[in-house]
Amino acid sequence: MRRNVIPKITTHPIGKRRHNTTTTITIQKEQEIKKKIDSILFLSPTLWPEPNSSAAGVRTTQLLCHFANTVGVSHVSYGSGANLPSSSSSSRSSNNATKEAAHHTMQHLTSQYNISFLHIPPNNAALIQSSLASSLLPNDDNDNEAKKKNIVIFDRFFAEEAYSFHIRKHHPSTLRVLDMQDMHSLRAARSDLVQSFRHGQQPPPFTHTKTKMTQAFMKEIMTYIPSSSSSSSFSSSKVSLKSQDIFLREMASIHRSDVILVCSPYEKYLLQYVYNVPSFKLVLAPFFTTPVPHMHTTSTSSSSSSSLYDYNARSDFVVLGGYKHPPNVDSIHYLQHEIWPLIRSKLPHVNVHVYGAYSPSTLQKQQRRKRLNQQHHHDDDDGFYIKGYVHNLEEELGKRRVLLAPLRYGAGIKGKIV
Structure with a gap:
């Protein structure tokens, strides 16, 4: 049967x-x-x-x-x-x-x-x-x-x-x-490699304070093949027993x-x-979905549905990723501390809007305190906004110009870029 x-x-x-x-x-x-x-x-x-x-x-x-x-x-x-x-x-x-x-x-x-x-x-x-x-x-x-x-x-x-x-x-x-x-085993092994890189187990010039990825190390992550035991390779020695x-x-x-x-x-x-x-x-068996045709509207229009996809009316960056998925948490941390300061130094007036379900309550409280400090003490705004869950994702994406997906590890197919 x-x-x-x-x-x-x-x-x-x-x-x-x-x-x-x-x-x-x-x-x-x-x-x-x-x-x-x-x-x-x-x-x-x-x-x-x-x-x-x-x-x-x-x-x-x-x-x-x-x-x-x-x-x-x-x-x-x-x-x-x-x-x-x-x-x-x-x-x-x-x-x-x-x-x-x-x-x-x-x-x-x-x-x-x-x-x-x-x-x-x-x-x-x-x-x-x-x-x-x-x-x-x-x-x-x-x-x-x-x-x-x-x-x-x-x-x-x-x-x-x-x-x-x-x-x-x-x-x-x-x-x-x-x-x-x-x-899952491929994702777990890649996570171990990234964590070892973050904590300075890589040879110089890598340190725990600077975690910017290199092409060589990214290649090491992407080409690693999981196994049931540690081999003599440098990559395998960093993969946990778990x-x-x-x-x-x-x-x-x-x-x-x-x-x-x-x-x-x-x-x-x-x-x-x-x-x-x-x-x-x-x-x-990847995603069972029909591709949506690209919108190429460039003229301004009074209708909200048209201006939603008008590139000239869009602004800022957007990031997607639920907080129950560890690669997303790592990517948001990496973006905030390593990538976004570089972008903001070149584009000082742009913002990034981070959306994702199940954001930790501690992170939400941190964001609220940050906004209050900016209002009362006139602290500099870094343009990094963690928004949490969004009801209408299509509407939010229609407002932004660039989607960022700085994933350092993972497996499967990345739905956020499909």
């Missing part, structure tokens, strides 16, 4: 494969496959899809809608160990606004796509079993013709670790799909799964040709 279901998930072009098992299917075969999928369940121990706060949330929401619109899929649901976001809160903070937006997104997905959302804590075996029984129609393992064809999609490898053994035990014929989002452990866990999760959704072509290449993951298991 699993081999027959795989072609349906690989309907998007993914390049030439080395194996012929899933390269071509007839229309009749595809229609037959579609009829076999009864239920698709997404699982995450800690997250709900939040398209208003992260690119990963956008992509997960796109996947949910894609499968909900697929002919022959009876039902799509999403289960998480996190508490369901609420629409009501006495606080007006930007973080609560983010949670409210997530709540409204889930309401929309339920009303428009009939997607259900379930609270499934990973440490409650009884609740997991009952939730699986309700979401995945029970299988009759004694009658192959009566088996229900279900798919479980694990949102990142730690979801597979938390839930997969329940699936294998109670629903052994269910297709298990791992959605990597990005290669990152090596993440690599082992992630690779184990990959080999336990039937199908792997990979966001980045480079990471698909690594898995197939460096780590020897069978090619028929790998599916390139």
Whole structure:
């Protein structure tokens, strides 16, 4: 059953494969496959899809809608160990606004796509079993013709670790799909390299007080390949045991799964040709979106919709990045202390507006104190504004001239520049 279901998930072009098992299917075969999928369940121990706060949330929401619109899929649901976001809160903070937006997104997905959302804590075996029984129609393992064809999609490898053994035990014929989002072990190793660079472990002239990147060191970060043990190379000696452990866990999760959704072509290449993951298991699945045509309006207009994209009416720089994602936190710190002073020295009247969900309360308080000091003591304004969550991102981007994305490490595809 699993081999027959795989072609349906690989309907998007993914390049030439080395194996012929899933390269071509007839229309009749595809229609037959579609009829076999009864239920698709997404699982995450800690997250709900939040398209208003992260690119990963956008992509997960796109996947949910894609499968909900697929002919022959009876039902799509999403289960998480996190508490369901609420629409009501006495606080007006930007973080609560983010949670409210997530709540409204889930309401929309339920009303428009009939997607259900379930609270499934990973440490409650009884609740997991009952939730699986309700979401995945029970299988009759004694009658192959009566088996229900279900798919479980694990949102990142730690979801597979938390839930997969329940699936294998109670629903052994269910297709298990791992959605990597990005290669976590690659991101973790790159983070270690950046941290070593920041703390002065690089040879002179690098010091902990000056963290400006060089082309040589950036090449070292981008070409590093994770492994389960430290080698004699200088790069490997700076990668932590925790990152090596993440690599082992992630690779184990990959080999336990039937199908792997990979966001980045480079990471698909690594898995197939460096780590020897069978090619028929790998599916390139980046963002499921339609490109927006570029706006080239240059004339001024009285209509707000036209002037929103008028380059002459725009000003300043803008930065995007949720604070739950460590590479974003690092990039904002790097921008504020190393890059922005250089830009401001050349363009003393420009500003940068930093938007991102879940900004720490300490940072928000720091920004408020900074503004008060500027008002009362006439301190110099550095033009660095941390705004937090934004309700209408398109409107804000339409006001700015330049998008900055000074990421020093990461993995996958960067949604902020797509």
